[in-house]
Amino acid sequence: MPSFDRLFSILRRAAPPVEAPAPKEPRREDLDARLARAREPTIWLRRVLEADSLSKLGGLPNLPDGVDWPRQGVSNTPLHFLAQIELAHLPPTPLAPRTAALPARGFLFFFADMEEEMLWGWGDRGADSDATRVIYAETAGPPRAPPADIPLVGHAWGKPDGGYAKELSVFPEAPLQAHVIDCFVGAHLYFQGDASREADRRMLRSIERATGEAAPVLERRYENYEHPAAWVGSARRGGDGEIAPPEARIVRHQMLGAATNVQGTADGARERGLVSLLQLDSDWGLCREFLFCDMGMAQFWITPEDLAAGRFDKAWATTEGG
Numbered sequence: 016m017p018s019f020d021r022l023f024s025i026l027r028r029a030a031p032p033v034e035a036p037a038p039k040e041p042r043r044e045d046l047d048a049r050l051a052r053a054r055e056p057t058i059w060l061r062r063v064l065e066a067d068s069l070s071k072l073g074g075l076p077n078l079p080d081g082v083d084w085p086r087q088g089v090s091n092t093p094l095h096f097l098a099q100i101e102l103a104h105l106p107p108t109p110l111a112p113r114t115a116a117l118p119a120r121g122f123l124f125f126f127a128d129m130e131e132e133m134l135w136g137w138g139d140r141g142a143d144s145d146a147t148r149v150i151y152a153e154t155a156g157p158p159r160a161p162p163a164d165i166p167l168v169g170h171a172w173g174k175p176d177g178g179y180a181k182e183l184s185v186f187p188e189a190p191l192q193a194h195v196i197d198c199f200v201g202a203h204l205y206f207q208g209d210a211s212r213e214a215d216r217r218m219l220r221s222i223e224r225a226t227g228e229a230a231p232v233l234e235r236r237y238e239n240y241e242h243p244a245a246w247v248g249s250a251r252r253g254g255d256g257e258i259a260p261p262e263a264r265i266v267r268h269q270m271l272g273a274a275t276n277v278q279g280t281a282d283g284a285r286e287r288g289l290v291s292l293l294q295l296d297s298d299w300g301l302c303r304e305f306l307f308c309d310m311g312m313a314q315f316w317i318t319p320e321d322l323a324a325g326r327f328d329k330a331w332a333t334t335e336g337g
Contacts (some may be wrong), residue, residue: 056108057198057272066190074188075158090147090173093165094126129168131178147332163177197221200273203241227318267296278335311336313330
């Protein structure tokens with residue numbers, strides 16, 4: 016007599032295959048309505064070759080005299096300078112009354128401890144605010160060199176080097192130019208569904224409208240096309256101007272609006288009513304060390320009350336990656 020396993024095998028081969036139901040495609044009008052509700056303006060910060068303001072990634076901060084270079088609250092090592100924004104050169108965004116306005120003038124300086132694990136706010140690292148800092152100043156000073164004891168980027172926790180450290184403690188400098196574009200609440204960086212992919216396409220189209228140029232597209236998160244000819248070849252297919260491929264990315268340095276959801280932090284911050292003060296993306300176009308948690312993002316947050324009061328010293332950052 017055949018064994019049970021043998022009988023089961025015979026029956027399984029004889030039975031007709033069971034087809035999984037085809038995934039249900041969202042109706043176009045439903046998707047359009049969902050994205051219309053999710054759309055918000057954001058200030059997209061584009062790397063450019065020539066400066067029209069003091070806004071920039073990397074380089075040396077233009078900290079005014081009398082403002083100390085910030086240090087890690089637990090280890091006391093100097094933080095790394097990430098970016099500065101000249102507020103007078105930002106375009107207005109129609110986010111009121113949900114979001115208080117940024118000051119019309121002055122400068123914001125953003126710092127963080129770029130240590131190997133980037134465990135900001137974890138364990139013996141102290142709070143997020145110990146590892147990250149935002150400074151507001153009404154005026155700018157000359158470029159300020161970092162303190163002599165600044166650790167290397169990628170250093171081991173509490174040490175000047177080790178870990179993933181390279182011979183780099185100051186990032187290369189790149190001017191930033193600000194444009195108002197569309198972003199979408201709930202859009203995901205990884206594991207995208209139809210809505211997030213369509214949100215990406217619409218964001219890219221809004222960049223092209225704002226800049227009058229083809230959007231700088233990443234075919235993959237670790238490749239950056241620097242030249243317009245490459246952007247066009249990467250961003251277009253066929254004759255209908257559709258953005259392609261679905262996994263295309265741009266470098267998402269941005270202020271205000273909906274922060275990009277990487278692993279849930281942005282959605283959680285929005286539920287708490289926090290304002291996305293600045294989002295910095297991993298950007299190999301600047302340098303390969305400008306990297307946040309496995310090609311993720313650093314996101315600086317502030318409460319609406321602190322933003323309205325100009326208490327940028329109470330802002331903090333989180334980071335997460337893929």
